[in-house]
Amino acid sequence: DGGITQSPKYLFRKEGQNVTLSCEQNLNHDAMYWYRQDPGQGLRLIYYSQIVNDFQKGDIAEGYSVSREKKESFPLTVTSAQKNPTAFYLCASSIGGRLETQYFGPGTRLLVL
Amino acid sequence: RKEVEQDPGPFNVPEGATVAFNCTYSNSASQSFFWYRQDCRKEPKLLMSVYSSGNEDGRFTAQLNRASQYISLLIRDSKLSDSATYLCVVNPLSGGYNKLIFGAGTRLAVHP
Numbered sequence: 001d002g003g004i005t006q007s008p009k010y011l012f013r014k015e016g017q018n019v020t021l022s023c024e025q026n027l028n029h030d031a032m033y034w035y036r037q038d039p040g041q042g043l044r045l046i047y048y049s050q051i052v053n054d055f056q057k058g059d060i061a062e063g064y065s066v067s068r069e070k071k072e073s074f075p076l077t078v079t080s081a082q083k084n085p086t087a088f089y090l091c092a093s094s095i096g097g098r099l100e101t102q103y104f105g106p107g108t109r110l111l112v113l
Numbered sequence: 114r115k116e117v118e119q120d121p122g123p124f125n126v127p128e129g130a131t132v133a134f135n136c137t138y139s140n141s142a143s144q145s146f147f148w149y150r151q152d153c154r155k156e157p158k159l160l161m162s163v164y165s166s167g168n169e170d171g172r173f174t175a176q177l178n179r180a181s182q183y184i185s186l187l188i189r190d191s192k193l194s195d196s197a198t199y200l201c202v203v204n205p206l207s208g209g210y211n212k213l214i215f216g217a218g219t220r221l222a223v224h225p
Contacts, residue, residue: 031210103159
């Protein structure tokens with residue numbers, strides 16, 4: 001079955017630690033996205049990538065980094081510079097173009113110890 | 114003013130009721146509109162796109178009013194399984210990419 005997978009489902013971060021969230025898709029989509037969801041707020045875009053080896057900052061990129069070395073994969077690193085990392089992180093993908101539906105993975109919930 | 118605004122609810126309705134949600138958007142140049150459904154602690158899933166002429170999918174009807182810059186979602190004959198948060202999503206066709214702006218969601222609770 002085609003889809004988007006994210007791992008782990010839950011992730012715990014210690015102070016000063018970098019953690020990496022995995023996102024893989026087998027939909028052959030060109031574009032991939034990372035969002036953050038906090039209670040009572042809409043999803044906010046962290047980073048997006050329209051094509052392999054290219055990515056751009058979204059609205060709240062500070063404290064995060066990404067890579068896009070393969071079409072299928074778009075990992076997100078939450079660095080120690082992100083002072084409030086506790087949130088629900090959602091990865092999405094779309095075919096490409098500017099008016100396409102985005103499909104979401106199941107999400108990773110990050111908690112700070 | 115938020116780019117996409119929704120009443121957070123909750124809307125508490127009995128099974129079989131008809132319920133409607135509205136959502137307003139600020140960018141008049143917005144081109145694409147969607148309703149996503151999100152269950153508790155799960156990912157958003159596309160419920161339906163919203164077309165200028167309005168569209169219907171079973172018990173769900175979506176309408177777009179460009180003049181007043183709002184979209185609506187009507188659910189007829191509510192089921193317990195309709196309990197979820199409904200996200201209004203707008204593509205403003207700006208920023209040079211497939212940009213989506215999400216509302217914070219309207220929570221629906223359907224009770225027996």
